Amino acid sequence: MNRSSTPTSVDGEPILFPRGTHDIRSRAAVFLRDETLQGAVREATTLKDQARRDVLKEAFGEDVDQIRSIAGEIKRHTIDHLDYYIETWIDRAEAAGTRVHLAIDHEEANRIVVEIAREKNAKLCVKSKSMVTEETRLVPQLEAAGIETVETDLGEFIIQIDDDAPSHIVMPMIHKDRKSVARAFVRELGAEYTEEPEQLTRIAREHLREKYRRADVGISGGNFLVAESGSLVLCTNEGNGRFCTSAPPTHIAVVGIEKVVPGFKDLWLLLHLLARSATGQPLTCYSQILTGPRRQEDQDGPTEMHVVLVDAGRTRILADPEFRESLGCIRCGACLNACPVYRKATGHAYGSVYSGPIGAVITPLLQGLDKNPTLPEASSLCGACFEACPVNIDLPRMLVALRRKTRKRRGTLGERIGLWWLRRVFSSVLFYRVAASIQRFALSCLTGGSDRLRAAPGPLSGWTRDRDLILPARRSFRKRWHDRGGASR
Amino acid sequence: MRILLFIPCLADQFAPRAAEATALLLEHLGCEVIYPEGQTCCGQAHRNSGDEEAARALVLRMAEIFEGDELIVTPSGSCAAMITQHALGLFGAATPVPANVQSLVQRTRELVQFIEQDLGLAPDEIVGGPGTAASVVAWHPSCHLRELNRFQASGRFLESIPGLAVKRLRQEEQCCGFGGTFASKFGAISGALAEDRCAALEESCAPVLLCNDTGCTMNIEGRLSRRGTPIQIQHVAEWFCQALGLQSSDEGSKDERSKDQRSKDQGNS
Numbered sequence: 001m002n003r004s005s006t007p008t009s010v011d012g013e014p015i016l017f018p019r020g021t022h023d024i025r026s027r028a029a030v031f032l033r034d035e036t037l038q039g040a041v042r043e044a045t046t047l048k049d050q051a052r053r054d055v056l057k058e059a060f061g062e063d064v065d066q067i068r069s070i071a072g073e074i075k076r077h078t079i080d081h082l083d084y085y086i087e088t089w090i091d092r093a094e095a096a097g098t099r100v101h102l103a104i105d106h107e108e109a110n111r112i113v114v115e116i117a118r119e120k121n122a123k124l125c126v127k128s129k130s131m132v133t134e135e136t137r138l139v140p141q142l143e144a145a146g147i148e149t150v151e152t153d154l155g156e157f158i159i160q161i162d163d164d165a166p167s168h169i170v171m172p173m174i175h176k177d178r179k180s181v182a183r184a185f186v187r188e189l190g191a192e193y194t195e196e197p198e199q200l201t202r203i204a205r206e207h208l209r210e211k212y213r214r215a216d217v218g219i220s221g222g223n224f225l226v227a228e229s230g231s232l233v234l235c236t237n238e239g240n241g242r243f244c245t246s247a248p249p250t251h252i253a254v255v256g257i258e259k260v261v262p263g264f265k266d267l268w269l270l271l272h273l274l275a276r277s278a279t280g281q282p283l284t285c286y287s288q289i290l291t292g293p294r295r296q297e298d299q300d301g302p303t304e305m306h307v308v309l310v311d312a313g314r315t316r317i318l319a320d321p322e323f324r325e326s327l328g329c330i331r332c333g334a335c336l337n338a339c340p341v342y343r344k345a346t347g348h349a350y351g352s353v354y355s356g357p358i359g360a361v362i363t364p365l366l367q368g369l370d371k372n373p374t375l376p377e378a379s380s381l382c383g384a385c386f387e388a389c390p391v392n393i394d395l396p397r398m399l400v401a402l403r404r405k406t407r408k409r410r411g412t413l414g415e416r417i418g419l420w421w422l423r424r425v426f427s428s429v430l431f432y433r434v435a436a437s438i439q440r441f442a443l444s445c446l447t448g449g450s451d452r453l454r455a456a457p458g459p460l461s462g463w464t465r466d467r468d469l470i471l472p473a474r475r476s477f478r479k480r481w482h483d484r485g486g487a488s489r
Numbered sequence: 490m491r492i493l494l495f496i497p498c499l500a501d502q503f504a505p506r507a508a509e510a511t512a513l514l515l516e517h518l519g520c521e522v523i524y525p526e527g528q529t530c531c532g533q534a535h536r537n538s539g540d541e542e543a544a545r546a547l548v549l550r551m552a553e554i555f556e557g558d559e560l561i562v563t564p565s566g567s568c569a570a571m572i573t574q575h576a577l578g579l580f581g582a583a584t585p586v587p588a589n590v591q592s593l594v595q596r597t598r599e600l601v602q603f604i605e606q607d608l609g610l611a612p613d614e615i616v617g618g619p620g621t622a623a624s625v626v627a628w629h630p631s632c633h634l635r636e637l638n639r640f641q642a643s644g645r646f647l648e649s650i651p652g653l654a655v656k657r658l659r660q661e662e663q664c665c666g667f668g669g670t671f672a673s674k675f676g677a678i679s680g681a682l683a684e685d686r687c688a689a690l691e692e693s694c695a696p697v698l699l700c701n702d703t704g705c706t707m708n709i710e711g712r713l714s715r716r717g718t719p720i721q722i723q724h725v726a727e728w729f730c731q732a733l734g735l736q737s738s739d740e741g742s743k744d745e746r747s748k749d750q751r752s753k754d755q756g757n758s
Binding site: 025028029032046049338340341343344345377378379380381382383384387397400401402403404405406407408415419422423425426427428429432436439440452454459460461462463465466467468469470472473475476477478479480481484486487488489 | 496498500501502503504505506508509512521522523524525526527528529530532534535536537538539540541543546547550578632633635636660662663664666667668669671672673674675676677678679680681682683684707708710711712714715
């Protein structure tokens with residue numbers, strides 16, 4: 001059941017970590033033609049988006065935006081004072097018996113986890129869902145060290161046995177249909193073919209129950225770190241997280257440094273928003289607050305608890321005031337569900353662990369804008385993500401700021417000329433009027449007299465791919481106003 | 490009340506009738522309408538493309554041309570949002586905000602917002618009914634109304650017009666896919682979004698779509714034309730002018746003829 005190879009996408013590149021420069025459009029073009037995929041993603045995202053609106057309104061009425069901005073302030077304050085809160089958290093966590101490790105990058109994070117597992121002579125790890133371990137590519141590292149590692153979140157489990165990769169922060173297998181799951185279960189688990197979700201869940205549960213019993217190490221991520229108490233907070237729905245963090249003798253949590261919050265009253269508000277924004281639930285089924293390993297009087301729980309705090313580019317983002325607020329993200333996935341571009345391009349097109357609007361912002365920040373120059377462009381700036389974000393992150397503003405950086409570094413010649421030309425045109429009414437006449441003339445030459453253009457050349461060909469270009473009117477408003485003798489100055 | 494009319498470049502070129510209807514409606518509502526002739530563009534295209542410097546220069550130009558105490562009214566939600574929500578962000582420590590830009594930002598209004606908030610008029614104080622205008626319309630709330638906090642408000646305004654049935658579109662909160670240069674650069678994704686909007690529009694069975702952004706209009710109209718769906722698109726101001734009998738059906742230029750022809754076809758079917 002080991003991942004035999006790195007799963008690849010339609011372009012032959014690794015799904016989440018394409019080599020070289022990635023262009024979201026090449027994969028999106030293929031995914032747009034896949035009707036099953038389009039239907040599945042459209043249905044799931046629109047349902048979750050509506051559920052989010054409904055439950056937030058039910059809970060907070062007209063105050064939703066105010067609540068979002070308070071939550072945003074909490075995260076912003078914490079990020080602005082991250083050094084203080086992280087140190088406080090470390091002190092309190094260590095006092096509670098947690099062993100805290102700091103990892104500057106992906107390699108170091110993986111090395112720390114593998115070393116702990118080796119020290120314990122681990123043969124088997126059970127793992128709950130965690131985005132940061134997708135980012136560090138931890139599982140292949142553990143497997144390379146000869147330690148079998150089983151994803152226990154149902155979606156991630158299916159992704160793992162089907163040699164696939166998650167395509168959504170919260171619903172990792174949003175892109176898969178039941179048939180492919182059924183086939184994977186037959187092939188990898190020797191199960192009878194069934195497409196019934198309940199049957200499939202039962203098969204997975206039976207398979208996993210045995211793994212929990214035998215596992216030497218449990219690995220988790222972390223939704224929040226509470227500085228006040230040195231606690232780790234995990235929000236899950238399936239109960240697998242509880243097995244992973246309590247059945248094996250050793251628990252290792254891998255957590256990004258930005259997950260810290262000051263205290264429990266802050267946590268309380270964020271928990272209220274996280275589940276509502278992610279899945280439309282008032283609260284996740286399980287909200288675990290873990291403060292250190294098993295104490296003497298405890299009946300169960302791990303004898304050792306480790307937390308690996310991962311930087312991996314986060315302090316670099318922290319240093320840039322323009323993008324710092326992106327660290328406030330609580331990974332609820334609401335912006336993905338609300339985003340029209342995510343709905344069409346779908347997760348794997350982004351070539352990143354983080355897709356959708358938040359992915360379009362943080363992937364270039366974490367992995368380099370040079371490798372991902374089209375991600376900030378992949379937005380109509382409709383603002384749906386900003387409106388959906390429970391911590392009020394201004395994603396459109398950051399997309400534009402990233403465009404500015406791309407343009408400075410490597411805007412294409414055509415774009416530069418186009419923008420320069422437009423700037424000239426708009427700098428005087430005379431230029432503007434002359435340019436408008438030229439434009440109208442050029443377009444009417446292309447249409448041969450018709451008032452609509454069906455196939456445009458060059459940069460406009462994207463427009464006429466699926467729609468016509470209705471030509472400018474013969475008489476502009478300016479002309480009409482003048483002819484009518486309207487008042488001007 | 491004297492107001493300055495801000496007609497964005499796209500409306501000037503591609504939707505002059507909507508721009509004219511805006512002026513006629515404002516005059517009908519008792520405003521003295523002044524059109525500053527030096528105006529060209531608000532800088533939105535440059536700002537969205539990340540060309541902050543050019544956008545700033547164009548905003549400064551706007552501020553000079555629209556200097557004064559009068560409110561500035563525009564038929565376009567996106568250009569209103571550019572000025573009121575994003576113009577100040579173009580200035581910073583190195584480039585402080587000039588007083589005339591501050592004033593520009595504070596005085597700019599989208600048309601429906603102006604009617605409702607500044608003139609304080611409810612729809613039934615403007616029209617008694619649709620008259621010769623469509624009595625069933627679909628409504629496309631442009632994304633920029635979100636930024637103006639008008640996304641629901643403008644829809645509610647239309648819904649309270651006497652005798653008008655407003656069809657809300659399936660997935661009305663989903664962008665139509667315009668997004669300026671996005672529509673050309675990401676043609677396939679943008680086109681798929683335009684198709685979603687047109688399919689929902691067709692489902693609504695409304696003969697007319699009301700919209701208050703030229704960008705969205707160009708996009709949706711282009712897609713409707715490609716798929717051969719005869720649904721007419723009007724700016725909110727055009728609908729009001731037709732209902733009030735303010736705007737002649739037109740002066741015979743070719744593009745308007747074909748538009749009228751299409752609406753007639755729809756009426757007959």
